[in-house]
Amino acid sequence: MSTANRGVVYKGPGEVAVESIAYPELALGNRKCEHGVILKVVTTNICGSDQHMVRGRTTAPSGLVLGHEITGLVVECGRDVEFLSPGDLVSVPFNIACGRCRSCKSGQTGICLNVNPSRPGAAYGYVDMGGWVGGQTEYVMVPYADFNLLKFPDADQAMDKIKDLTLLSDIFPTGFHGCVTAGVGPGSTVYIAGAGPVGLAAAVSAQLLGAACVIVGDMIEERLAQARSFGCETLDLTQDGDMADRIEVILGEREVDAFVDCVGFEAHACGCNHGKEAPATVLNSAMSLTRAGGQIGIPGLYVTEDPGAADEAAKQGALSMRFGLGWAKSHSFHTGQCPVMKYHRPLMQAILFGKVNIADAVNVQMITLDEAPKGYADFDGGAAKKFVIDPHGSVAA
Structure with missing residues (x-):
């Protein structure tokens, strides 16, 4: 041998x-x-x-x-x-x-x-x-x-x-885990942040779990097209506009039942600032867009040290989150490796x-x-x- x-x-x-x-x-x-x-x-x-x-x-x-x-x-x-x-x-x-x-x-x-x-x-x-x-x-x-x-x-x-x-x-178990911990089930409306491989795997997992509507957001049109290829709704995050307004166009409601963060710490701002890194933006969007009592699954990677971060706090893994909003809405957050x-x-x-x-x-x-x-x-x-x-x-x- x-x-x-x-x-x-x-x-x-x-x-x-x-x-x-x-x-x-x-x-x-x-x-x-x-x-x-x-x-x-x-x-x-x-x-x-x-x-x-x-x-x-x-x-x-x-x-x-x-x-x-x-x-x-x-x-x-x-x-x-x-x-x-x-x-x-x-x-x-x-x-x-x-x-x-x-x-x-x-x-x-x-x-x-x-x-x-x-x-x-x-x-x-x-x-x-x-x-x-x-x-x-x-x-x-x-x-x-x-x-x-x-x-x-x-x-x-x-x-x-x-x-x-x-x-x-x-990635298949990781995407599935993100959906399970976000409480996805039959009839759920789900937002998936990120259309990379884990995000796409999460979108498929949401469908497998019986979600009624799966919305995928990303900044790369080719990846959004991939999500649409198996029946997802999509949001191009390079475009301006309030995300809740855009979700309402799809669902008739401004919030989703379940939110899955498949982006992690290298997140970028949406709209006209989409070229600027904003590591807490997905987590803050999750709290804004998830209904009261909803769950947020976070399979996206967050690190304890990020030497390439834009500010000193983020270099130590410290992010500026609007956590009080999540508390007020009784959100559940689930993090960590699948x-x-x-x-x-x-x-x-x-x-x-x-x-x-x-x-x-x-x-x-x-x-x-x-x-x-x-x-x-x-x-x-x-x-x-x-x-x-x-x-x-x-x-x-």
């Missing part, structure tokens, strides 16, 4: 490169990782969260191997792995979770207490998330494999739907039984590993695509 390996490496603001990296070992520091597996990566996706690092908006160090959205084939198992075997095709939750701590036992796998010495929660290839090697690679090691991995019941069937199933590692394992099996079933076409909704674009730097550049330019890397040509074949 080949022990060569290559991966996408962050070099500095605006620069990634595909380089030779170490082949993974079943090891955690100086000890054997008997509960882990090594995967041959079948698909690995470029995420908007990766883009924050590549833009230089975090404290990510040069040399970080990127990638937390992974689907792969098991090629080697540690001694203590009982329920997986070489040849199994699996989805990897982007959350790394031990399965043993208080958080994991309560289903809060996004804030595992044992996999990151700095804070609760860990992820592959991400700044301050435990130092785990990322999966935009040819091979990667996954710990606590029996607990973490979702095995597809039929590998051939899974490969037929791999463009959809690859989205189970992050606990992927809570959702990935039922969403897999929805895909396998043809209830949702998530790859079409987010416009999956397959690329090779060597095309990853261009994928990052195109994504940063606002392309209405979800770039999925096929490092071994498995999907192409």
